[in-house]
Structure formats: structure tokens, C-alpha cells
Amino acid sequence: MKTVICNWKMNPKSFDEAKRLFAATKKLSLTTKGTDIVVLPPTIFLRELAKSYRGVRIEFGAQHVFWEQEGSHTGDTSPAQVRDSGATHVLIGHAERRILGETDAQVRMKVAASLELKLDVIIAVGERERDAHGEHIQQVREQIVTALADAPPARYKNITIAYEPVWAIGAAFAPDAHEVHQMMLLVRKTIRDTYGERAFKLIRVVYGGAVNKENAEAIFAVPDLDGVLIGRASLDPTQLESIIKAAQ
Numbered sequence: 001m002k003t004v005i006c007n008w009k010m011n012p013k014s015f016d017e018a019k020r021l022f023a024a025t026k027k028l029s030l031t032t033k034g035t036d037i038v039v040l041p042p043t044i045f046l047r048e049l050a051k052s053y054r055g056v057r058i059e060f061g062a063q064h065v066f067w068e069q070e071g072s073h074t075g076d077t078s079p080a081q082v083r084d085s086g087a088t089h090v091l092i093g094h095a096e097r098r099i100l101g102e103t104d105a106q107v108r109m110k111v112a113a114s115l116e117l118k119l120d121v122i123i124a125v126g127e128r129e130r131d132a133h134g135e136h137i138q139q140v141r142e143q144i145v146t147a148l149a150d151a152p153p154a155r156y157k158n159i160t161i162a163y164e165p166v167w168a169i170g171a172a173f174a175p176d177a178h179e180v181h182q183m184m185l186l187v188r189k190t191i192r193d194t195y196g197e198r199a200f201k202l203i204r205v206v207y208g209g210a211v212n213k214e215n216a217e218a219i220f221a222v223p224d225l226d227g228v229l230i231g232r233a234s235l236d237p238t239q240l241e242s243i244i245k246a247a248q
């Protein structure tokens, strides 16, 4: 089953709008079967949305998390609090967090702390730019290897790697299907080479960056792809509908 992860980022501006957006997303999930939908709203809307829509086939997650379960960390949210809000997922290492200073070492701690509470973690990795020497490949490899370093094998089934080239996030164009496939293979090979067959079989891999209704079919045709992570398109029900249909 393919997964569509909806990263609302810091949208919408009010809870009323968030409820309307969620209602539209829910409607699509009811008319389109066979696709897992995960919605990542702003943390401040998370508990209320998750509570009001318990039992709906959609799952909820937070967009970022701290690596301790409680304590003096002003403005942060812990995996325990995410779990307590009714969410089941957490996105870790998104490019928009890394740009604010989140490091690979912090991603590793956040992944371990979230898996400890049996949250499903979506780990975002991806190069800022590409260069002719292939250094971006090494960068992506390192992000994956470090992020998974403290993940217990029993929790591999709770892990998704989202390959998101930073240059495609919020951009007009996604890489073509061949390039996406090459990177899917690289991600999977890195997982297998470093963490073995069990990790290779259980860890899911999705693509994110400028997915829209025009390119969704081509992207879902990529072999070895378990789903997509979408930003802008998750805020537009028309776009979302086409992407969910392509996922089916």
C-alpha cells in the first residue's frame, strides 16, 4: 500500500481553516481506498484534530520533536507529548528544520527517543545541491547512516525514510522519474549495506519535493517507491485528489 504524507508546515493560519482542510482531506480518503494518508498539522492543532477525528482512516503526526521526554526545553515538544496528543507519527530532520541548525547527531537522538515510544518516524534526508563529483551522494548516505545508528532492529518496521532533495522542496519542478529511481536505489542500498537485510526489508522509502497533480503518476510509477511526502499540494484538495488517485 502506498503512503501519502501531507506536511502542512506552518499552515493554515487558524484552527477553523485547519478543520476545513482536514474535512476535505478526510472526504478524499473516504472516496479513494487503498492508500495510507498521514497528516502532519502544526503541533498546536494536533491534539484537537486527532481527538475530533479518532476512528477516521487518516493518521496524524508532528512535524518535529525533541529528543527528551520532558524537561526544561522551552518551545519544544517531546515524543511522549506527541504520543499523548493522539498522534502516531513524527517527521524528523526536515530540510526546513536542518536549515535552522538541526544536525545529523540531533536527528539520531530524536529518532531513538521517538522509536522508544513506538512512534512511526519519517526521517527526511536529501542534499542541498548536486555537484559533478557526486558529493551529494555521500551527504545523503551519511544522513541515513547517522539517523538510524540508535534505532533498535525491533523498530525498523516503524521507520520511513523520505528522500527529499532540498533544491526540489517548494520548487517548480521535481527531478524526473529516472533520477528519483536512482536515489531510491541509493537509499535502499545504504540501508542494506549498513543495517542489513531486515532493515532493507522493513524500512519504507518515500519521495518528497515538488510532487503535484502533473507529475504524480510518473513519480508513482517509479519502482521501489512506497509513497510521497507533499507540502504545497497537501493544502489544495484538487492537487491532493490527483495525487491520491495516482497512488492507487
Ligand code: PEP
Pocket: 007, 009, 164, 168, 169, 170, 171, 208, 209, 210, 211, 229, 230, 231, 232, 233
Ligand atoms: C516538503 O515540505 O517536504 C515538500 C516536499 O514540499 P513541496 O511538496 O511543497 O515541495
